[in-house]
Amino acid sequence: MNPARIRILAVGRVRKGWIREGLELYGRRLPGLSIVEIRDSTPAREAAAIAAELRSDEQLVALAEEGGELGSLAFADRLSQGGSTRLAFAIGGADGLAAELKARASWTLSLSPMTFPHELARLLLVEQLYRAQAILQGSPYHRA
Known part of the structure; x- marks a missing residue:
């Protein structure tokens, strides 16, 4: 998994300081990962903005409550199977x-059957991306 091949397209701004701090922490651990903030609007306008931001060489991964649930090991495996594919996760x-x-x-993808605020979903996704990288590198960060 190469963090430089992953972008997060996230609706809304992070307003909570503790979430911003967490994103900065994992951002330092995942150099190359980029997060693009999309302006809050109607779902149709947000979808248009995300689609406009999506690059032609990226595969879109939609985060949604009805998505498939993966454990951390399965998520890491799914990311590793992508090879050089660029991914854009939309929140x-x-x-x-x-x-x-x-x-x-x-x-x-569903992060959980529970519903989270978009700011928290962003932090959870970034942590899971870091965890996936650690799993693939054999780092002790992930203790199953």
């Missing part, structure tokens, strides 16, 4: 991602 705003954007995604 919607308060109303989630528009159906047309989810339909366009290569795969849909």
Whole structure:
């Protein structure tokens, strides 16, 4: 897994300091990972902004409550199978991602059957990306 091949397209701004600190911590541990903030709006406008931001060589991964759930080991394995594929993880705003954007995604991922604020979902995803990298590198960070 190469963090430089992963972007997070996230609706909304991070307002909570403790979440911002967590994102900065994992950002230092995942050099090359980029997070693009999309302006809050209606789901249709957010979907259009995410689609416009999506690069032609990226596969879209939609985060949604109805997505497939993966444990950390399976998530790391899924990322490693991508090889040199570039991934863009999309995190919607308060109303989630528009159906047309989810339909366009290569795969849909659920971080949990629970619902989280978009700021917290962003932090959880970044931590899981770091954990996946640690698993693939054989680091002791992940203790199953």
